[in-house]
Amino acid sequence: MDDTLLLDAIERYRNGEMSPQEIIFFEELRKNNPDIDQLAAEHNFFLGELNKFSEIKAYRHNLNEVENKLITEGTISHKKANRKAKIIYLWNRYRRTIAVAACIAGLVSISTATIVSMYSATKKKEVIMPLVDHKLNQVENRLNQLETKLNDASTQAKTEAAPKFEANFRATGFLADGDGYIITNAHVVDNAKNIIVENKKGEQFYARPVYADKTTDLAILKITDTSFKKVVNLPYTFPKTSAELGEHIFTLGYPREEVVYGEGYLSAKSGYYGDTTSYQISISVNPGNSGAPVINKNGDIIGIISSKETNADGVVFAIKSKNIYTALKDLKDDSIRLPLVNSLKGLDRVHQIQKLEDFVYMVKGN
Amino acid sequence: MNIYEKEQALLAGLAANETNAIETIYRENFTTIQAFIVKNNGYPEDARDIFQEAMIVLFEKAKLKSFVLSCQLKTYLYSICRRLWLKKLQQESRYYPAFELTNEAVPVDEEIDAHEKLNANFNLMEQALNKIGEPCKSILDAYYIQKKSMPEIAETFGYTNADNAKTQKYKCLVRLKKIFFAQYKNVE
Numbered sequence: 001m002d003d004t005l006l007l008d009a010i011e012r013y014r015n016g017e018m019s020p021q022e023i024i025f026f027e028e029l030r031k032n033n034p035d036i037d038q039l040a041a042e043h044n045f046f047l048g049e050l051n052k053f054s055e056i057k058a059y060r061h062n063l064n065e066v067e068n069k070l071i072t073e074g075t076i077s078h079k080k081a082n083r084k085a086k087i088i089y090l091w092n093r094y095r096r097t098i099a100v101a102a103c104i105a106g107l108v109s110i111s112t113a114t115i116v117s118m119y120s121a122t123k124k125k126e127v128i129m130p131l132v133d134h135k136l137n138q139v140e141n142r143l144n145q146l147e148t149k150l151n152d153a154s155t156q157a158k159t160e161a162a163p164k165f166e167a168n169f170r171a172t173g174f175l176a177d178g179d180g181y182i183i184t185n186a187h188v189v190d191n192a193k194n195i196i197v198e199n200k201k202g203e204q205f206y207a208r209p210v211y212a213d214k215t216t217d218l219a220i221l222k223i224t225d226t227s228f229k230k231v232v233n234l235p236y237t238f239p240k241t242s243a244e245l246g247e248h249i250f251t252l253g254y255p256r257e258e259v260v261y262g263e264g265y266l267s268a269k270s271g272y273y274g275d276t277t278s279y280q281i282s283i284s285v286n287p288g289n290s291g292a293p294v295i296n297k298n299g300d301i302i303g304i305i306s307s308k309e310t311n312a313d314g315v316v317f318a319i320k321s322k323n324i325y326t327a328l329k330d331l332k333d334d335s336i337r338l339p340l341v342n343s344l345k346g347l348d349r350v351h352q353i354q355k356l357e358d359f360v361y362m363v364k365g366n
Numbered sequence: 367m368n369i370y371e372k373e374q375a376l377l378a379g380l381a382a383n384e385t386n387a388i389e390t391i392y393r394e395n396f397t398t399i400q401a402f403i404v405k406n407n408g409y410p411e412d413a414r415d416i417f418q419e420a421m422i423v424l425f426e427k428a429k430l431k432s433f434v435l436s437c438q439l440k441t442y443l444y445s446i447c448r449r450l451w452l453k454k455l456q457q458e459s460r461y462y463p464a465f466e467l468t469n470e471a472v473p474v475d476e477e478i479d480a481h482e483k484l485n486a487n488f489n490l491m492e493q494a495l496n497k498i499g500e501p502c503k504s505i506l507d508a509y510y511i512q513k514k515s516m517p518e519i520a521e522t523f524g525y526t527n528a529d530n531a532k533t534q535k536y537k538c539l540v541r542l543k544k545i546f547f548a549q550y551k552n553v554e
Contacts, residue, residue, distance in 0.1 A: 004536040046543050052484070053491040054511035059383050059425050063418050066388045076396055076414070 006036065010043045128272055128307045128317070130187045133170040133255065133288035167364035172253040172292035173197060173221060174301070175359045176238075176324065177336045178231040180205075180223030183324060184291030184363050185306050186212040189219050192365040197223060200259060200357050207363075211331050216277050216323045217306045219291075220331070221363070234339035235355045236293070236301050238321040242269060243302040249281060251305060252353065253292030254362040261353060262289075264314070266302075271317040272309070279303050282314040291363060294318045299344020299352055373439045380421075381428040388421065395440050399447045406451065416454070420446040423474075423481045437472050445472045453478070487550075494545040502538035509535055 012018050013026055030037040070076040091098075169192070173184035182197055189195055189209045198204045205225035212219040243249075243266050250263040264283030271278030281294060285308055294303035303318030328336055344352045379387025399420075400413035408416075423446050427433045435442060495503055501523055508514045508522065520531035 003540070004533055007536050007539065008532070042547075043543070046546065049487055049491060049546070050510050053488055054513075055383070056422060056425070056484075056488055057511060059422065060418070062383055062385050062388055063421055066385060066392050067414060067418070069389070070392055070396070075393065076400075076410075 006039065007043060010040050011047065014044060014047060129287075129310045130185065130307050131171070131255075131285055131287050131290035131305060132185075132188050133286075134168060135287070166366060167196070168366045169364065170254060170288050171290040171363045172288065172305075173361045173363040174291075174293045175231060175234060175361070176220065176338055178234060179335065180207075180228050180230070181210075181336050182207060182221040182223065182361055182363070183293075183304060184219050184221060185304065185319075186214050186217045186219040187306070188290050188363055189221065189365065190214070195221060195363065195365040197221065197361040197363050199361055203227075210333070211327055213327060213330070216319055216327070218304065218319055218323050218327050220327060220336070231359070233343070234359060235343040236295065236299050236359075237340060237342045238324055238338055239300045239302060240322045240325060242320070242322075243279065243296060245269065247296050247302075249283065249294050249296055249302065250349070251283060251285070251289065251292045251294055252356055252360045253285070253289040253305065254360075255286035255288035257362075259357060259360060259362075260289075264316075267315075272307075275317075277323055278306065278317045278319050281305075281316050281318050283316050284314065285316050293356075293360065295344075295352075295356070299342050299347070299356075369438065370435075373435060376439065377424070377428040377433070377435070380425055383425075391421070391424075391439070391443075392417075395443050398440065398444065402444070402447065403451055407455065408451065412451070412454070416447050416450050419450050419481070422484075423477050426480065426484060427477065441472060442474070445474045446477060449474055449478050490546055490549050494542050494549065497545050498538060498542050501534075502541060505531070505535050506538050506542060 009018075009022075009026055013023065018026065030040055067076065169188070171184060171188040173182040173188075175181065176183045189212060192209075195207045195209070196204045197207045205223045205228045207221040207223045207225075210220050210222045245266055245268070247266045248263065249266055250261065252259055252261055254260070262284050264281055266279055267282045268280035270276050271280055279294075279302070281303070283294075283305075285292075285305060289305050290307070292305045293301045294305060296302050300321075302321050304321070305316060305318050307317050309315035309317075324338070328338070344355060347355070376387050376390060380391070396413075396417055399417050400410055403413040403416060404410060420443055424443065495506065498506075505519060505523060508519050509516070514522075516528040516532050516535075519535070520526070520528045523531060523534075525531040525534065
């Protein structure tokens, strides 16, 4: 109770609510009683703080009122200006960083681009080798000439029909349509002036490319020779679905003047540097195998051999068969009809090859 | 009325917490301050905060009878805002601005120091008030901040008479004081 009375006295003294007599009494009390004086001083200070607090609170209230009024009026920036200012703010805040970052980014991208393009261009050329045989050696050529001469001597009339020219490359192709459409690689027929295709029996026909896509490396040739007779019952089909890892595959191709069999397995579902349009297969191939069919155990042609990695053993890339469908779509030629019936399924390998041989062609040209 | 007299009148109005005076000062100065702050890595919201702080500094000064402006009001306000903003940037360690250090600024160190102390005490009081709980907070608020009379408070809070309310108020005040000084001493 005493404390309360004292506090009340201090407050009344402070607020000037005391009568003169009370003031004298109170001042006497403080003078003679240090404890009370201490308490009074402390309380006075505290009341001062409390008073300041309430003053500032009231003042802040007024400041906010004025601010709100001006915001409503539009004198002080409202939301719309805010957004604009935010951009200015961000720009001001980060402009140096942005400038530096942009410079570095620019330099880095330019240099990386340069390095990458230089490196990859050279690397690709060195590492990936198309499997076209450009070194048709002279011995072979001479042999050919001798053969032809021999043929000439024996059957003079027939040789007139066979086209005669010196080929400077050799690759492989296979029939996609009995009407004389042959699938091979785009790089095979790239820059070729004349193309001839030759079947197992040694019959040669002139052909011209009707489609070539350098990105997928797929080309379609059309036999133009009138002596070509329509072939029926193509024994294989072209699956649209992706082949499975580890599938056993085989191929028939012309790395030599004679058809060569090779077998291997599917090692990856993507090709060089993750190229999803091709497979990586493990198989022994040589120049001349370009354009050879990659066939699974059922006799479906799952791909077309295109290139191999030179610094690794058995790393060969084959274009996926479904690209053939894309090519046909691009070609907008309804006359090409891919075979729909597979007659190789269930046969043993030797018989499969026997049936296949007739449809795999050597592609030569200059 | 010349500029000096006009500004003294404004300060007097400010000391009395008159809305008109506040509004006039806002209208004449806020845009400049906002431009300055936005230019120096601030948002418009920052400008509003800083300007309010500066207005409180000015308020504290205006209340002192001895205070006389040594320069134009706008220069004074600009100087205060500039210092407050610089301090805030340093505290938040935002990207350090390229201030033009001599540009039209008057020394305001004393004001800033005093303002910081004032702010600290203001926050202490606010925290203490939040800690004492009800009904103490409301009673003290009604008496010391809203300046209501004791009979009025007795009625609002349901006390039978003003004396009982007064006793309660003092009890609350003692508690508030205790909390305030406990923290105050910690800060000191």
